[in-house]
Amino acid sequence: MANVSDTSEVARGYPHLGTVRSAVTALYRRISADGVLAYGPSVLPADVAFSDDDDLHLGAQRVARALVTHLRLPDARVIVSFRDMEHAASVELTAGPEYFIELNSRFRTHRRDIGAALAHEITHVWLHRLDLSFPDTRDNEILTDTVTAYLGAGWLLLDAFREDGMSSQKLGYLTPEEFGYVLAGRAAVFGEDPSPWFTSPQGYRAYTAGRERALRDARQPPLTAAGRIGRLKYARERRLAAERLPERAGSYAPERHDGPEPYAFERGPDGGLRVSFPCTTCHQRIRVPVRGRVRARCGLCRTVLECDT
Numbered sequence: 001m002a003n004v005s006d007t008s009e010v011a012r013g014y015p016h017l018g019t020v021r022s023a024v025t026a027l028y029r030r031i032s033a034d035g036v037l038a039y040g041p042s043v044l045p046a047d048v049a050f051s052d053d054d055d056l057h058l059g060a061q062r063v064a065r066a067l068v069t070h071l072r073l074p075d076a077r078v079i080v081s082f083r084d085m086e087h088a089a090s091v092e093l094t095a096g097p098e099y100f101i102e103l104n105s106r107f108r109t110h111r112r113d114i115g116a117a118l119a120h121e122i123t124h125v126w127l128h129r130l131d132l133s134f135p136d137t138r139d140n141e142i143l144t145d146t147v148t149a150y151l152g153a154g155w156l157l158l159d160a161f162r163e164d165g166m167s168s169q170k171l172g173y174l175t176p177e178e179f180g181y182v183l184a185g186r187a188a189v190f191g192e193d194p195s196p197w198f199t200s201p202q203g204y205r206a207y208t209a210g211r212e213r214a215l216r217d218a219r220q221p222p223l224t225a226a227g228r229i230g231r232l233k234y235a236r237e238r239r240l241a242a243e244r245l246p247e248r249a250g251s252y253a254p255e256r257h258d259g260p261e262p263y264a265f266e267r268g269p270d271g272g273l274r275v276s277f278p279c280t281t282c283h284q285r286i287r288v289p290v291r292g293r294v295r296a297r298c299g300l301c302r303t304v305l306e307c308d309t
Contacts, residue, residue, distance in 0.1 A: 010161075010168045011175050014213065016142050020178055021283040023134075023146035024185065025300070028282040030132045033301045040190045042152035043070050045197050048115030056082075056108060063115050064101070067122045067153060076125060080118070082108055088171055091121040093128045112199075116160040116171050119153035120144060126151075141173040149174075149182040155194045158183065158203045176203065180210020188214070189281060218280045220262050224293070224306045231308075234263070238290065238309075241265035242273055265290070275309050 028036060047066040050059050060080040068076050077098045084105045092100045101121045107114050123144050127133060132147075134140045148154040158179040160171040170176065183194055184207070198204040219225045221234035237254040245252055251266040263277040266287075273290040282301035288294050290309045297304050 010163070010170050012177060013175060014178055014181070016174060016178055017181070019139050019142045020146050020174065020182060021278070023143040024150060024182070025283045026132060026143065027147055027150060028284070028300050030130055036150070036189070038072070039151040040192070042155060042192060042194065043067065048156065050111045050114055052111065054111070059111070060103070060114055060118070064118050064122065067115070067119055070153060071122060071126045071151065073122070073126060073129070078122060089117040089121050091124050093124060099125050113160040113171065116156040119148050119156050120172060123148040123151070123153065138173065145172045145174045145179070146182050149179055150186050152186070154179060155183055155197055158206060159198050159200050161203045161206060162200050163202050176206030177209045177213065180207035181213050182210070183207055184211035184214035185281070220277070222263060222275055222277060222307045222309045224308045237261070238265065245273070247271055279303055280305065
């Protein structure tokens with residue numbers, strides 16, 4: 001079920017970032033790194049273009065077929081209809097092969113956003129078929145938005161974010177900046193730049209903000225790309241961990257003003273100090289010994305990370 005907001009109050013920032021990262025990890029665990037890499041390139045604007053001259057129902061079916069093809073659901077048949085409803089869209093999840101998607105009647109005249117609403121609902125079908133879900137309803141919708149973006153169709157949802165002096169519109173459950181964060185993560189993996197596809201200035205700005213947050217993840221200690229201030233704090237916390245941790249047990253998670261640091265220290269089975277930190281690609285935690293320069297390879301997504309522990 002896709003959410004739509006038509007008020008001036010749109011949540012901003014990164015309130016769901018922990019769930020977003022967990023969703024990316026779950027995606028990699030479910031379909032593997034090779035499975036993720038099969039979803040390139042992203043859906044292109046021409047694939048989901050919808051003009052006012054197009055027949056409403058035939059055009060919606062055409063866009064749905066393009067998204068079904070992109071998400072590699074060749075035996076799924078999507079039937080699209082329109083009705084008055086609270087949410088932007090909903091889908092009836094069954095055993096298939098036919099799936100019935102209802103779109104809010106507002107899309108009869110807001111046709112440029114039909115692709116965005118369908119992308120979210122068809123990803124629900126994709127997740128249903130793979131039996132991938134989160135137990136909480138809200139978290140499951142965040143999973144759906146995250147997977148939609150990471151598999152190459154979610155830029156449509158961010159492009160549907162628009163504001164003017166009187167109102168705003170946003171599709172999906174992620175904030176605009178969180179959509180940008182996920183899209184930047186995908187762009188780094190696929191070497192893809194979605195910037196030219198945005199028709200919404202607000203969507204583009206949210207993407208650049210999310211991209212900066214993703215780049216900040218790649219500059220956290222113990223990564224060698226970390227800045228001088230971060231490296232100095234890391235060295236101080238490493239000394240404290242060595243002093244505070246018992247000889248063969250325990251862990252130490254440093255704090256900062258806005259929450260815990262992404263890295264934490266612990267004693268390994270041999271009594272040596274280890275540091276754990278999230279992979280910059282799939283966000284699974286990686287553990288390496290504290291012994292200076294090391295190269296860590298994520299066992300889940302196979303990303304190689306240069307570290308100075």
